[in-house]
Amino acid sequence: MSHHNKQNTSIHGQSRFWFGTGLAQFLAKELQDFPGRRVAAVRLFAVTLIIALVSQTLHVPALGALAILISLSYDAYANAGQSLAFGLRQLFYLIVTVIMSVLTLMLAGNDGWLVLSLSFIIMALALFHARLIAWPTGIALWYSIAVLYSPSTTDANIYQALWNIPIIGGLGLGTWTLVHLSIKPQDPRQLLTAGIAAQLASVEAIFSSRLADAGVTGQQKTLHKAAGAGQFGKLQALLGDAELLYPSIRRQHDIYLNLLLEIDGLHQLAVWLDQSLEADYRKQAMNPEKLRVYLALQKACSLVRLSVEEYRNVSEPIDVLLNNEILHAYSRLSHPSVLTAFWQALQSIAALNSQMHHPDAYSSQHTEPEDEDTANWRPAWLDYEFWARHADSLQFGIKFSLGAILCMLIVQALDWPDINTAIPTCLVAAQTSLGADYRLSLLRISGAAIGGLCAYFYVLVFQSQFDTIIGFALSTTPFWALSAWITAGSDRIAYLGRQLGFSFALFVLHDFGPVTDLYLPRDRVIGIMLGLIVMGVLDYALWPRRSVVLARHHCISALRTLSKFTVRLPDIGHLMSYILPLRLAAEKDLKTAQDLLAHALLEPDARSQTKTRERAALQTIIRDANQLSALLQVRKRYRLMSGQQFDTFPAELQQHSRTLDSALSLALEQIAQILDGERLDRVKQTTEAQVQLKQSYIEHHGVDSLSADWALEWELRFMLDEQITALIENMQQTALNSGLKS
Numbered sequence: 001m002s003h004h005n006k007q008n009t010s011i012h013g014q015s016r017f018w019f020g021t022g023l024a025q026f027l028a029k030e031l032q033d034f035p036g037r038r039v040a041a042v043r044l045f046a047v048t049l050i051i052a053l054v055s056q057t058l059h060v061p062a063l064g065a066l067a068i069l070i071s072l073s074y075d076a077y078a079n080a081g082q083s084l085a086f087g088l089r090q091l092f093y094l095i096v097t098v099i100m101s102v103l104t105l106m107l108a109g110n111d112g113w114l115v116l117s118l119s120f121i122i123m124a125l126a127l128f129h130a131r132l133i134a135w136p137t138g139i140a141l142w143y144s145i146a147v148l149y150s151p152s153t154t155d156a157n158i159y160q161a162l163w164n165i166p167i168i169g170g171l172g173l174g175t176w177t178l179v180h181l182s183i184k185p186q187d188p189r190q191l192l193t194a195g196i197a198a199q200l201a202s203v204e205a206i207f208s209s210r211l212a213d214a215g216v217t218g219q220q221k222t223l224h225k226a227a228g229a230g231q232f233g234k235l236q237a238l239l240g241d242a243e244l245l246y247p248s249i250r251r252q253h254d255i256y257l258n259l260l261l262e263i264d265g266l267h268q269l270a271v272w273l274d275q276s277l278e279a280d281y282r283k284q285a286m287n288p289e290k291l292r293v294y295l296a297l298q299k300a301c302s303l304v305r306l307s308v309e310e311y312r313n314v315s316e317p318i319d320v321l322l323n324n325e326i327l328h329a330y331s332r333l334s335h336p337s338v339l340t341a342f343w344q345a346l347q348s349i350a351a352l353n354s355q356m357h358h359p360d361a362y363s364s365q366h367t368e369p370e371d372e373d374t375a376n377w378r379p380a381w382l383d384y385e386f387w388a389r390h391a392d393s394l395q396f397g398i399k400f401s402l403g404a405i406l407c408m409l410i411v412q413a414l415d416w417p418d419i420n421t422a423i424p425t426c427l428v429a430a431q432t433s434l435g436a437d438y439r440l441s442l443l444r445i446s447g448a449a450i451g452g453l454c455a456y457f458y459v460l461v462f463q464s465q466f467d468t469i470i471g472f473a474l475s476t477t478p479f480w481a482l483s484a485w486i487t488a489g490s491d492r493i494a495y496l497g498r499q500l501g502f503s504f505a506l507f508v509l510h511d512f513g514p515v516t517d518l519y520l521p522r523d524r525v526i527g528i529m530l531g532l533i534v535m536g537v538l539d540y541a542l543w544p545r546r547s548v549v550l551a552r553h554h555c556i557s558a559l560r561t562l563s564k565f566t567v568r569l570p571d572i573g574h575l576m577s578y579i580l581p582l583r584l585a586a587e588k589d590l591k592t593a594q595d596l597l598a599h600a601l602l603e604p605d606a607r608s609q610t611k612t613r614e615r616a617a618l619q620t621i622i623r624d625a626n627q628l629s630a631l632l633q634v635r636k637r638y639r640l641m642s643g644q645q646f647d648t649f650p651a652e653l654q655q656h657s658r659t660l661d662s663a664l665s666l667a668l669e670q671i672a673q674i675l676d677g678e679r680l681d682r683v684k685q686t687t688e689a690q691v692q693l694k695q696s697y698i699e700h701h702g703v704d705s706l707s708a709d710w711a712l713e714w715e716l717r718f719m720l721d722e723q724i725t726a727l728i729e730n731m732q733q734t735a736l737n738s739g740l741k742s
Helices: 002-018 023-030 035-057 061-072 080-108 112-133 139-147 154-182 188-213 231-245 247-251 253-276 288-310 315-321 324-328 338-357 359-365 384-389 391-414 422-428 434-465 469-487 494-508 520-541 547-566 574-600 609-641 651-675 687-701 708-738
Strands: none
Touching (some): 002 023, 035 494, 061 154, 080 154, 080 188, 080 231, 112 139, 139 422, 253 609, 288 315, 391 422, 434 520, 434 574, 469 494, 494 520, 687 708
16 A cells, blocks of 8 residues: 555656656657757757857857856747847847946945845836736846846946946847848748648648548548647737738738638638538538539638748639639528638638738728727826736736845855855746746756756866867867757756756856866855745745636636627627637637646645646636637637528527527636636526527528428537537536635
């Protein structure tokens, strides 16, 4: 029995620290080779080697180590647009940091307590801003290096702020940007085109498989890859990157965004149909009218894909293919048809494709909407509501800024300047939750220790063998390569590589000539541990941020956003203005909640039965919410584009439809309330409203007497509502059984 318990404890320990696997399996997965990683690693290797050689050549070795830390902290997979945007923005933040540092030292440099007070406010606001925009600004980190490292030497600090900080930032940012724009730069427009083409190819494959199932000769069943959650957000980000490099795309932003939305909606609808059709129905032969519709859809989809890949106008041949007479020979205006939805979606895509090639005609008809908020000229941050809404981010900035100040006081009190790495440790360790803090702390201390061991190995084996800059480059190359390879991994291990590279650089670039200060790695690790201890205490003393609690809050926010998806829109044009912001917000919240759950395993009492049950419940709800989001979007398009004439339906049927909408919205709101700790004796059941609507449709349209094809069209419509209600009721039951507490 004892052996069994011991074995279970070991397994839980592995899951806790290594994402459900043992250390060997974790390293094997995180260090594995793939083409994209090779390119990223080569970029980082080139950046670190160039900075090391420049720092030695220009006699700025200590600054080179900090430049390497900065350059390793940025995305090695960035495309050309991202690289340029990131470099320009970080350069702006660097200038802001220099100005604030110099002004602080000039105005309060001789008054230690005033410097501390101003530094606390500046770093807290910088961290608040970074958290608010989800962007690694680096202002707080650079400021701490210029002002807090040696607070008693004001003149030297002003010099450092004026010259050293720009050198560090310029060397790190400039090298990183130039290398990313030189070594296999990825064109964001090509990546965007490939992403769109992949979605269209997936839809085309679904149409081909459907025709092959029905026995149509010349068609093949091919596998298609469904887009993962957040794929639309990635394509939208690529659009923003492409606009930076191509002004023509920026001038057609609305057209491109509408095109992305329509193609994504077409793909969602096709994937849902493919997953919903049963095998027995797939084998049934199609009547000639339906076959003509499917063939026209497949050819039109193929033509649109080629037009995207080759950037050419295909509106005229698609108009011929998508002749409405072909559709009307099959469809009925009084009945919904998924083929009608496909038909209208491809017609919209073709129209947008034509607008891309005739932007002047589009711009002459396009007018900017009037700004309804022109009367409200006050900046949002002057209002109390802004700070109340972002109180969590404000607490985040206060807590980690206070940690940096405390570490500076401890370093000065001990008169031990070589452990000043405690100061940036507090700022670097600033993460979203306790679990994320602990995981980053583990990677930080591990990376520093391994980097120190690499430095000692370099001194003992290589240093005495070389005495030229070429020898220095050759002897340090293996360590830069190791750091680059680890840093090019996933977020689960990349930070270890950054710390390894920084620790090694801090040692070998500390001074000119042979390294003799062997105490540096030791003091660096001690400084890191001091920073981690200080932040660990503050994490518990001031606003502890449990990962599982934050995950639940993000899940609640996503559910309340999804509850607005049920609103019946008057026409397809409202998808952009109403649904798109809600969709992006829901996807972001669900992705954040999923990431936070991975960090929750490291927190105290994470292995207790209550916490385990809570994580399992949230995992289930997040999974169902992602599926529900896709189904609600399909439902929205099905309603607007499937040919239903809702306004002509009887008042009783319309009322049943609105009742179901309200029931779905209320059910999602009640799930959010349960997760928020409210006690509900009863929850809104959506099945009854769904059954009433289904029966009303059956009676009004005589569904029971329709042909097999049209009976299936109605069955698909009913199935969509049933899938949505089943997901919501499963989420309700999961929330009620979980025993979640706020």
